[in-house]
Amino acid sequence: MKTLVIVTGPTASGKTSLAIELAQALDTEIVSADSRQLFHDLPIGTAAPTSDQLAAVTHHLVGTLELTDYYSAARFEEDALRILSEIWLRSDYAVMCGGSMMYIDAVTNGIDQLPTISPQIRAEVMALYEKGGLPALHESLRRLDPAYLDKADPSNHRRLIHAIEITLQAGVPASTLLTGNRKQRPFRIIKIAVGWERAELFDRINRRVDAMIAEGFEQEARRVYPLRHLNSLNTVGYKELFAMFDGTMDRETAIARIAKNTRVYAKKQLLWLSKDPDVCILDPHKPLCPQALRFIKENRGAKMVDNS
RNA sequence: GGUUCCUUGGCCGAGUGGUUAGGCGCCGGUCUGCAAAACCGUUUACAGCAGUUCGAAUCUGCUAGGAACCU
DSSP states (O other), X not given: OOEEEEEEOSTTSSHHHHHHHHHHHTTOOEEEOOTTTTBTTOTTTTTOOOHHHHHHSOEEXXXXXXXXXXXXXXXXXXXXXXXXXXXXXXXXEEEEEXXXXXXXXXXXXXXXXXXXXXXXXXXXXXXXXXXXXXXXXXXXXXXXXXXXXXXXOTTOHHHHXXXXXXXXXXXXXXXXXXXXXXXXXXXXXXXXXXXXXXXHHHHHHHHHHHHHHHHTHHHHHHHHGGGTTSGGGOSTTHHHHHHHHXXXXXXXXXXXXXXXXXXXXXXXXXXXXXXXXXXXXXXXXXXXXHHHHHHHHHTOOOOOOOOO
């Protein structure tokens, strides 16, 4: 049976280099599971693998998209599974590396098949929301898919909008398509994360933000500034620098807020991890790769440690 | 020494007698198609003391700390 080794965890925890070591040790390739490193033009702000790192091990799904491209967890599932099957033609292992938890969930558990929304429907529902706000969405769902409305977070316009879009596109209530069923994968999955204590991780984040600035993050953001309204740039770091370019935030504040928002992001990732009982946690103060290899060898799907 | 003014929760900041301001941060959480997204929940203060009042962050007095001006 083939094995998928997933190196995940919060931002700045050292996933990239660990994944490379593992891929080299297992003589295989890396599939990135990072919703922003997917786009090229953003290497600094997304802490993408460096050119040296990319040269050391074959990486997939890094820098392959234009900022204007649409992408989603479902597409990731499809792309990743396809690439994995190719990697497994020549190796028993494949390494996946990234912190986009929903993407990883899509690969490990699958995601329901939903129709792709046409631009017309998308625009139509958006117009409904812009005109009528949340109440209009509620009313629409009450008519189209009351079961969804029943379970939904009534304040989360994004999800409400999407349910309406799906219903209109599919012609059946979204709630009948959102089964939540988990797919059984025909391969072994081992998830690994580095178990930094929160204070240590925050310290690493703060230092990395400074390093990004030193590497030219501002210039990188300046280059894509004209495209700032794209979803691909609705991203920690870029948002704050755009505000600085707009003149609504001074430089010092912008940098401090990048660090702050990165910490918030890391906390959300930590939350996902803490709810996943199958993640193997590595001791950050010992060599990581040997620990990971041991987990893989022992076929451990187990958990341990919590940083609460 | 004298006169006037100021003092709100981790921070900012409303509130001049009678429900919890609010924002930010912190902390916690939701999650099956934009997820580094979107959303939700907590966090209950009025410098201290003594009064007035049915009731005070809001009125009075004193104390402490701070600011401006005067001699």
